[in-house]
Amino acid sequence: MLVEVFMTRNPVTIRPRDSAASALAILKNRKIRRLPVLDGRELVGIVSEYDLRRHLNLTPADLLPVEVVMTRNPVQISPQQTAEHAAMVMKEYRVGALPVVKHGTLVGIVCASDLMVDEPRPLPEWEPAAANPTIHVNDLYALRRPGSAVLSLANRKGTRKDSK
Numbered sequence: 001m002l003v004e005v006f007m008t009r010n011p012v013t014i015r016p017r018d019s020a021a022s023a024l025a026i027l028k029n030r031k032i033r034r035l036p037v038l039d040g041r042e043l044v045g046i047v048s049e050y051d052l053r054r055h056l057n058l059t060p061a062d063l064l065p066v067e068v069v070m071t072r073n074p075v076q077i078s079p080q081q082t083a084e085h086a087a088m089v090m091k092e093y094r095v096g097a098l099p100v101v102k103h104g105t106l107v108g109i110v111c112a113s114d115l116m117v118d119e120p121r122p123l124p125e126w127e128p129a130a131a132n133p134t135i136h137v138n139d140l141y142a143l144r145r146p147g148s149a150v151l152s153l154a155n156r157k158g159t160r161k162d163s164k
Helices: 020-030 049-056 083-093 137-143 153-157
Strands: 034-039 042-048 097-102 105-111
Touching (some): 034 105, 083 097
Antiparallel strands (some): 034 042, 097 105
16 A cells, blocks of 8 residues: 555644744644644655654753754655555654655655554653753754764664663
8 A cells, every 4th residue: 555545634834943842732632743844845754753752851842943843854755655564664764754755745654553553652642851951052053964863864763772
């Protein structure tokens, strides 16, 4: 079967300059875990519940733009690829969703749950923020500069050892 059969068409999206608070509200209200990030019509990233959880202990959500926490240039897939291929890509890159792009335009999103495969990172319930020092938004931008370790594919890919 093809990805286009399983994908959610015309997914809810967000812009890079929107606040993390807006992203969080959309995720909670729509009961979804990921939002493709569009700059005009161009897919520039994806922001997930996981991304937000990692950053919200550091900076208030209303002060944090989505572009700071999003995954830039996300792994994407064509609607004409097979569902099996999509599942392999998700497993290889340890991601729970893939934006579906056709001729450079976002046409959908396919999630691990759509393909009945496990999420790469099960998430515990939201917990109150720990008492961490505040990190300024400019410091987070510095971490996200091209070429930094935060953006490297090796860090995103990772390896996971089974405990069996």
